Amino acid sequence: MNRYPVWKYAIIVIVLLVGLIYALPNFFGEAPAVQVSSAKSTVKVDDSTRTRVEAALKAGNLQPDLLTLDGSSVRARFITTDDQLKARDVLQHALVPDPSDPPYVVALNLVSRSPHWLTALHAFPMYLGLDLRGGVHFMLQVDMKGALDKKAETLASDLRQTLRDRSIRGTSVSRNGQTVEVRFRDQPSLEATQRIIQDQFADLAATASQEGNEWRLTASFKPEAARRLQDAALKQNITTLHNRINELGVAEPVIQQQGVDRIVVQLPGVQDTAKAKDILGRTATLELRMVDESAEARAAETGSGPVPFGSEKFQERDGRPVIVKKQVIITGENLSDAQPGFDQQTQQPKVDLTVDAKGGRIMRDISRDNIGKRMAILLFEKGKGEVLTAPAIRGELGTRFQISGSMNVVEANDLALLLRAGSLAAPMEIIEESTIGPSLGADNIEKGFKSVAYGFLAIMIFMCAYYALFGLFSSIALAVNLLLLVAILSMLQATLTLPGIAAMALAIGVAIDSNVLINERVREELRNGASPQAAIHAGYDRAWNTILDSNVTTLIAGIALLAFGSGPVRGFAVVHCIGIVTSMFSAVFFSRGLVNFWYGRKKKLKGVSIGTVWRPDTAAVADNK
Amino acid sequence: MEFFRIHRTIPFMRHALVLNAISVITFLLAVFFLFSRGLHLSVEFTGGTVMEVAYQQTADLGKVREAIGKLGFQDVQVQNFGTSRDVMIRLPAAKGVSSAQQSAQVIDALKATDPSVQLRRNEFVGPQVGDELTTNGLKALGMVVVGIMVYLAFRFEWKFALATVLANLHDVVIILGFFAFFQWEFSLAVLAAVLAVLGYSVNESVVIFDRIRENFRRYRKMSTVEIIDNAITSTISRTIITHGSTQLVVLSMFFFGGPTLHYFALALTIGICFGIYSSAFVAAAIAMWLGVKREDLVKNPAKRDGDPDDPNAGAVV
Numbered sequence: 001m002n003r004y005p006v007w008k009y010a011i012i013v014i015v016l017l018v019g020l021i022y023a024l025p026n027f028f029g030e031a032p033a034v035q036v037s038s039a040k041s042t043v044k045v046d047d048s049t050r051t052r053v054e055a056a057l058k059a060g061n062l063q064p065d066l067l068t069l070d071g072s073s074v075r076a077r078f079i080t081t082d083d084q085l086k087a088r089d090v091l092q093h094a095l096v097p098d099p100s101d102p103p104y105v106v107a108l109n110l111v112s113r114s115p116h117w118l119t120a121l122h123a124f125p126m127y128l129g130l131d132l133r134g135g136v137h138f139m140l141q142v143d144m145k146g147a148l149d150k151k152a153e154t155l156a157s158d159l160r161q162t163l164r165d166r167s168i169r170g171t172s173v174s175r176n177g178q179t180v181e182v183r184f185r186d187q188p189s190l191e192a193t194q195r196i197i198q199d200q201f202a203d204l205a206a207t208a209s210q211e212g213n214e215w216r217l218t219a220s221f222k223p224e225a226a227r228r229l230q231d232a233a234l235k236q237n238i239t240t241l242h243n244r245i246n247e248l249g250v251a252e253p254v255i256q257q258q259g260v261d262r263i264v265v266q267l268p269g270v271q272d273t274a275k276a277k278d279i280l281g282r283t284a285t286l287e288l289r290m291v292d293e294s295a296e297a298r299a300a301e302t303g304s305g306p307v308p309f310g311s312e313k314f315q316e317r318d319g320r321p322v323i324v325k326k327q328v329i330i331t332g333e334n335l336s337d338a339q340p341g342f343d344q345q346t347q348q349p350k351v352d353l354t355v356d357a358k359g360g361r362i363m364r365d366i367s368r369d370n371i372g373k374r375m376a377i378l379l380f381e382k383g384k385g386e387v388l389t390a391p392a393i394r395g396e397l398g399t400r401f402q403i404s405g406s407m408n409v410v411e412a413n414d415l416a417l418l419l420r421a422g423s424l425a426a427p428m429e430i431i432e433e434s435t436i437g438p439s440l441g442a443d444n445i446e447k448g449f450k451s452v453a454y455g456f457l458a459i460m461i462f463m464c465a466y467y468a469l470f471g472l473f474s475s476i477a478l479a480v481n482l483l484l485l486v487a488i489l490s491m492l493q494a495t496l497t498l499p500g501i502a503a504m505a506l507a508i509g510v511a512i513d514s515n516v517l518i519n520e521r522v523r524e525e526l527r528n529g530a531s532p533q534a535a536i537h538a539g540y541d542r543a544w545n546t547i548l549d550s551n552v553t554t555l556i557a558g559i560a561l562l563a564f565g566s567g568p569v570r571g572f573a574v575v576h577c578i579g580i581v582t583s584m585f586s587a588v589f590f591s592r593g594l595v596n597f598w599y600g601r602k603k604k605l606k607g608v609s610i611g612t613v614w615r616p617d618t619a620a621v622a623d624n625k
Numbered sequence: 626m627e628f629f630r631i632h633r634t635i636p637f638m639r640h641a642l643v644l645n646a647i648s649v650i651t652f653l654l655a656v657f658f659l660f661s662r663g664l665h666l667s668v669e670f671t672g673g674t675v676m677e678v679a680y681q682q683t684a685d686l687g688k689v690r691e692a693i694g695k696l697g698f699q700d701v702q703v704q705n706f707g708t709s710r711d712v713m714i715r716l717p718a719a720k721g722v723s724s725a726q727q728s729a730q731v732i733d734a735l736k737a738t739d740p741s742v743q744l745r746r747n748e749f750v751g752p753q754v755g756d757e758l759t760t761n762g763l764k765a766l767g768m769v770v771v772g773i774m775v776y777l778a779f780r781f782e783w784k785f786a787l788a789t790v791l792a793n794l795h796d797v798v799i800i801l802g803f804f805a806f807f808q809w810e811f812s813l814a815v816l817a818a819v820l821a822v823l824g825y826s827v828n829e830s831v832v833i834f835d836r837i838r839e840n841f842r843r844y845r846k847m848s849t850v851e852i853i854d855n856a857i858t859s860t861i862s863r864t865i866i867t868h869g870s871t872q873l874v875v876l877s878m879f880f881f882g883g884p885t886l887h888y889f890a891l892a893l894t895i896g897i898c899f900g901i902y903s904s905a906f907v908a909a910a911i912a913m914w915l916g917v918k919r920e921d922l923v924k925n926p927a928k929r930d931g932d933p934d935d936p937n938a939g940a941v942v
Contacts, residue, residue, distance in 0.1 A: 432750050545835060554825055
């Protein structure tokens with residue numbers, strides 16, 4: 001009765017093998033590496049980049065241990081940190097000729113030392129959280145109300161302008177929070193305005209009301225429009241943060257949306273919080289100015305004369321110098337949107353720009369007087385200006401205009417991104433921040449590992465002493481549980497934190513519960529006079545119900561933690577829940593397999609090695625029944 | 626080896642009243658301390674800045690306090706953390722000064738007195754995050770309680786479900802009471818430990834109730850009290866051994882896990898000790914007071930007349 005069919009053993013062997021393979025990378029440790037990733041959306045990291053890196057390293061007389069291209073980065077692994085630092089300098093020199101405008105991010109990183117065939121199987125070591133590897137964590141709250149307020153203000157001034165253009169008189173437009181209010185003296189103008197809003201302001205829903213002699217129109221954001229705006233604001237902020245963080249040279253930055261209005265930024269390995277914060281909070285500014293096209297300026301452009309008074313010299317992104325007047329036409333403040341698209345007539349890529357009403361008025365005046373001349377769009381970051389583009393003005397411009405010609409799709413996308421990157425869509429505030437030094441991270445790993453190891457050892461010794469061979473089986477099952485837990489965490493690439501390690505230690509305690517239940521039950525059956533084979537069978541059978549019940553209740557608590565927990569609690573809960581599930585497999589299915597394998601084929605089993613089966617005197621037993 | 630050489634069923638339920646009285650008193654004391662002293666909440670809940678700095682030699686806390694005191698921050702706590710060379714500094718959130726400025730000012734002031742000082746960890750939490758954590762913590766607690774009750778009511782019976790949840794909430798309140806009394810720091814990790822204890826010690830009650838149900842089926846003549854006594858007696862060795870094993874790991878965390886896991890392990894220790902006590906003595910006793918009967922658990926497949934305890938009742942010749 002205590003035999004497993006072959007397929008059950010097959011399952012055990014397969015699970016163990018898979019578990020072993022995926023847990024394996026964790027034992028190889030990590031080696032120093034240099035990682036090259038793209039710093040710009042226009043720069044792609046592909047096989048050619050890998051070849052460049054290889055060539056550069058060869059030129060620098062460095063032999064990487066392993067050179068891989070994975071996803072969007074090239075990683076070169078080295079044996080010593082000395083080589084790593086040298087390689088960083090070599091690559092920095094070769095790939096980033098101009099440090100002020102880096103096409104690539106060259107960063108120090110640690111990669112798994114596991115052999116290539118494991119990596120090919122997508123077996124990676126567990127992903128360590130910041131508290132274990134050191135780094136900076138920020139949580140930023142996006143001020144969505146601020147974003148909507150800003151948008152409402154823009155729309156209000158746009159509406160004011162439109163009404164003036166259409167000569168609808170006697171109106172007053174004002175913004176009240178996130179609603180735009182328009183007052184009228186007569187009904188026809190109200191109706192006309194209502195039509196305008198319907199046609200041109202698709203984001204707004206207007207309701208009309210009448211108070212005595214005054215008509216009023218209250219326009220507020222449609223719910224879906226508000227949601228779309230918020231979403232767009234958050235996305236744009238994330239993009240902007242990405243661009244800025246690229247400058248820091250962080251190997252694996254994490255920038256994620258959390259909830260509706262929060263962004264989490266994690267920068268492993270970064271110690272300088274002040275600099276990181278400075279970069280995150282920095283606002284780039286965008287300026288539109290006229291290009292100086294006088295003869296002196298032309299001369300200055302070619303380098304044969306001085307820059308004329310009242311103008312400045314800037315470089316375009318491809319390095320060509322442009323002489324630009326100092327007078328600013330409009331700034332990024334007035335720019336409300338920039339989107340890439342296609343020109344409907346020429347099918348050429350273009351970028352649509354939208355400026356607010358005030359900007360539109362200025363643009364109209366300036367463009368009317370300067371048709372045919374060039375206008376430069378400058379982006380100032382870190383106090384350094386760069387000409388993004390300098391197109392010629394073709395006609396009179398308004399609040400909406402487009403830049404087109406001599407661009408491909410990628411360039412148009414990039415330009416729109418850079419135009420938008422000028423400012424964050426919505427103001428952000430840091431609401432949570434933590435820095436963990438690398439030495440503390442290493443300490444945490446060591447302490448966590450020690451507590452798991454010693455706890456495991458103590459339980460193993462106790463189980464073997466108390467339950468003899470059955471104790472050994474339980475200990476092996478426990479080791480398998482740990483192995484599977486590590487394997488699953490590695491497979492999922494879930495973030496392991498210190499509370500996660502604590503949950504691992506606790507999982508050992510919870511898992512042994514099942515084995516103790518079984519062993520005690522088997523002993524009890526033996527005590528009551530059952531034959532050894534029957535006792536094993538009944539012990540496992542009867543304990544199963546209890547094990548299931550108790551694990552389900554523990555799992556309920558684990559899932560609640562997962563659902564409502566954040567940060568450290570979540571890290572704990574993930575490991576806790578996985579540990580419960582793996583313990584059901586190892587403590588019941590696997591340990592039964594061991595027991596069956598050992599005892600199952602013996603037909604005339606005299607006794608089992610499960611420690612002392614103590615029997616009270618017969619009177620007491622009778623009393624019990 | 627056998628630790629538990631129990632000759633006869635121990636009459637636990639005879640002392641149910643005394644045991645329940647002890648529980649009620651401990652519970653009330655815990656509630657009293659929770660209200661009179663309150664929990665010493667960590668920065669994750671209250672908002673503010675925590676800095677951990679390391680010195681080369683033993684740190685002079687007086688000097689550290691003095692250096693920070695000059696900056697004019699209110700309610701600054703300075704204490705050793707782990708070793709005598711590590712110092713933890715807590716600053717409440719200050720209006721008008723950003724956390725970055727706060728921590729930068731502090732580290733500059735400390736560097737001025739001793740250049741060897743090194744920032745190990747810096748953490749800032751805004752006040753809005755703290756409020757959210759509290760509500761989420763309560764939500765999690767509520768979900769655990771409801772989830773477990775529904776499951777147990779479905780698997781066993783509502784009386785058992787209620788008894789289990791009451792017994793385990795009593796554990797949770799007592800853990801909180803300890804943290805309030807000793808003013809140990811209540812962090813997010815401790816909250817996780819408390820909720821894990823809730824799930825874990827429900828195990829105990831489940832094991833005992835499972836045995837009670839089995840006994841009801843097996844020993845048809847025993848009274849409810851005898852059955853409960855028998856169930857507790859026959860599971861007590863298992864209860865103590867599993868808890869002992871878990872406690873071994875927890876102790877290992879307590880001694881080797883470092884300061885971060887210190888209170889986590891402490892909360893688990895209290896939870897495990899009271900978990901043994903409450904599931905053996907409190908949960909079963911509450912179920913008894915609630916009037917658990919054989920019929921609640923053993924569904925008779927066929928209807929029979931007369932005394933259901935009579936072994937001959939169903940026999941027809």
